[in-house]
Amino acid sequence: MEGVIDALTRNLLTRQAGFDWTVTEFVRVVDARLPPRVFYKHCPELQIFPAATPSGVPVHLQLLGSDPQTLAANAHQALSLGALSIDLNFGCPAKLVNRHDGGASLLRRPERVYAAIRAVFDAVGDQIPVTAKIRLGFSDRRLAIACAQAVEAGGACQLVVHGRTRDEGYRPPAHWEWIGKIRHRVKIPVVANGDIWTLEDYWKARTLSGCRDVMLGRSALADPWLAPRIRHWQLTGERLPDTTWPMRANVLTEYAHWQRQNLPERVVTSLVKQWLAQMRQGNTEADRQFQRLKRITDLATLLDSLVIDTPTQPQHRHTPLEA
Ligand SMILES: Cc1cc2nc3c(=O)[nH]c(=O)nc-3n(C[C@H](O)[C@H](O)[C@H](O)COP(=O)(O)O)c2cc1C
Incomplete structure (x- = not known):
């Protein structure tokens, strides 16, 4: 896209x-x-x-x-x-x-x-x-x-x-x-x-x-676990749990880390916020986090803030994305 x-x-x-x-x-x-x-x-x-x-x-x-x-x-x-x-x-x-x-x-x-x-x-x-x-x-x-x-x-x-x-x-x-x-x-x-x-x-x-x-287009970004959820259901008939905020914060943090290898901080900051904005679709917690974080202009502060104020600890086992 x-x-x-x-x-x-x-x-x-x-x-x-x-x-x-x-x-x-x-x-x-x-x-x-x-x-x-x-x-x-x-x-x-x-x-x-x-x-x-x-x-x-x-x-x-x-x-x-x-x-x-x-x-x-x-x-x-x-x-x-x-x-x-x-x-x-x-x-x-x-x-x-x-x-x-x-x-x-x-x-x-x-x-x-x-x-x-x-x-x-x-x-x-x-x-x-x-x-x-x-x-x-x-x-x-x-x-x-x-x-x-x-x-x-x-x-x-x-x-x-x-x-x-x-x-x-x-x-x-x-x-x-x-x-x-x-x-x-x-x-x-x-x-x-x-x-x-x-x-x-x-x-x-x-x-x-x-x-x-x-x-999948926008939803691949809105919920990075949607495709795995569909695949898991196809294979087992079981439904994986919903994607939590810490899972989203993890993927955004890793995304920032890798983008930072090639791009200036200011660009990475706006890319992270762009992805976070996509995550708001149908997810009130991501929307709340977006409202809280959208004015931060400094990457380190943004990344620190992603992982604090995470009221919902991961309720379910999930496979974190590895480096
Ligand atoms: C910002 C943005 C960029 C897109 N770029 C492309 C593109 O380069 N090629 C393409 O085939 N579709 C592109 N699309 C369309 C999506 O692939 C998809 O067809 C469309 O968003 C509907 O699917 P969705 O509801 O799953 O998002 C883009 C959509 C958006 C919102």
């Missing part, structure tokens, strides 16, 4: 079993073949083959653009650098991106979705998988199925569907039943995405969409 999930976050989030694969934030492709450093910046995992987090979870590379030939040239570049697969983003709702003809703006013309996928497939599809991510449409859902079919016809072997139109932004609800309608009209696997914040949401999203797999 652009600006919020980087290689370090992927590392932290995949240390416990839960995620089968991850995707980089999008590499913005405009009119040129990008140099290797751009790919390495978005996906440092490319430096070791196969591109994976240290726990071995594959990292797929995402491109966002509209010009088929430039997308193809960059897919080829990514392949030469060791990319495991190419995912094309047709979901980004950002005004700037859409104004420049990228992300969800292509959903208004399924034939353009097709042309983008086809060009990338022709460039790399005989060597690595090509996948895509769409929303239900731009301003309405009329072209949802046509876009999904364009993705399939273009050669993609998997489709992630975020169950909202571009105009719906991130407003709840995500229409999981619409993802189901799409699933019935294509043969490639469809992955359901949008508003899966809890184990209950996971059950509902799967039931309404009929999808076997789901993708």
Whole structure:
């Protein structure tokens, strides 16, 4: 996710079993073949083959653009650098991106979705998988199925569907039943995405969409133990306990520690607060902590303050993230 999930976050989030694969934030492709450093910046995992987090979870590379030939040239570049697969983003709702003809703006013309996928497939599809991510449409859902079919016809072997139109932004609800309608009209696997914040949401999203797999976005940050909770339930039928504040404080502390190896204190301070802000979703304790900590500008004070005022001691055994 652009600006919020980087290689370090992927590392932290995949240390416990839960995620089968991850995707980089999008590499913005405009009119040129990008140099290797751009790919390495978005996906440092490319430096070791196969591109994976240290726990071995594959990292797929995402491109966002509209010009088929430039997308193809960059897919080829990514392949030469060791990319495991190419995912094309047709979901980004950002005004700037859409104004420049990228992300969800292509959903208004399924034939353009097709042309983008086809060009990338022709460039790399005989060597690595090509996948895509769409929303239900731009301003309405009329072209949802046509876009999904364009993705399939273009050669993609998997489709992630975020169950909202571009105009719906991130407003709840995500229409999981619409993802189901799409699933019935294509043969490639469809992955359901949008508003899966809890184990209950996971059950509902799967039931309404009929999808076997789901993708977590913001909730991966909001609750770093959601994916492990889902996996644990899948394997045992048991429900892991809720994530406590000390567990969240631990992961934020470790995140700060590792980010500090490369970034200035002031940047790390705002990154920690950014992640803490994400944790507020559906969690009153994280919200309370955010209100308490949001004005601290000094990293050491912030980190000290994370671990004091922890009224709820860990009530449950959990596996701390190791350095
Ligand atoms: C800050 C932010 C950045 C995002 N960046 C990307 C991105 O680079 N690529 C992508 O496919 N989706 C991106 N998304 C969308 C998410 O992957 C996901 O589809 C969306 O948030 C809905 O899922 P969720 O409700 O689980 O978050 C981003 C979302 C947010 C909020």
